[in-house]
Amino acid sequence: MNKLSPEQLDQLDRIVIELRKSKETIKDRFDSVNGVINVLNEEIEHYNQLLIEAQDFRNAVAETIEGDWADKPEEWFESTAGEEQASWKEEWDQTYPEEIDTVAEVELESLKHDEELLSLPQSA
Numbered sequence: 001m002n003k004l005s006p007e008q009l010d011q012l013d014r015i016v017i018e019l020r021k022s023k024e025t026i027k028d029r030f031d032s033v034n035g036v037i038n039v040l041n042e043e044i045e046h047y048n049q050l051l052i053e054a055q056d057f058r059n060a061v062a063e064t065i066e067g068d069w070a071d072k073p074e075e076w077f078e079s080t081a082g083e084e085q086a087s088w089k090e091e092w093d094q095t096y097p098e099e100i101d102t103v104a105e106v107e108l109e110s111l112k113h114d115e116e117l118l119s120l121p122q123s124a
Helices: 006-067 074-078 080-094 113-119
Strands: none
Touching: 006 080, 006 113, 074 080
């Protein structure tokens, strides 16, 4: 055999056509997935903005608690009430909401198999 038969050429054409159809479907699905990822990332960014607001609130509460101590006598800090206040402030100080990471878009690897098949020599 020194060249592809008509049947083999037909089979090659059919395979290439199916590969191209499938490639388009895959590209469409990737676009859909990345569209969902973009929407998800927008919500994650919104969530992270709310976490920044939560941190500001936490800081304000901790500062208010500590601000109430300004005119307290030294003995108060060693009292049960003082220790409870210190413990309460410490809990607020230790609450640190961490931002969550956005999701990376999915990358489509090169789908050039149809071109590779067509580039193969059809005869010797």
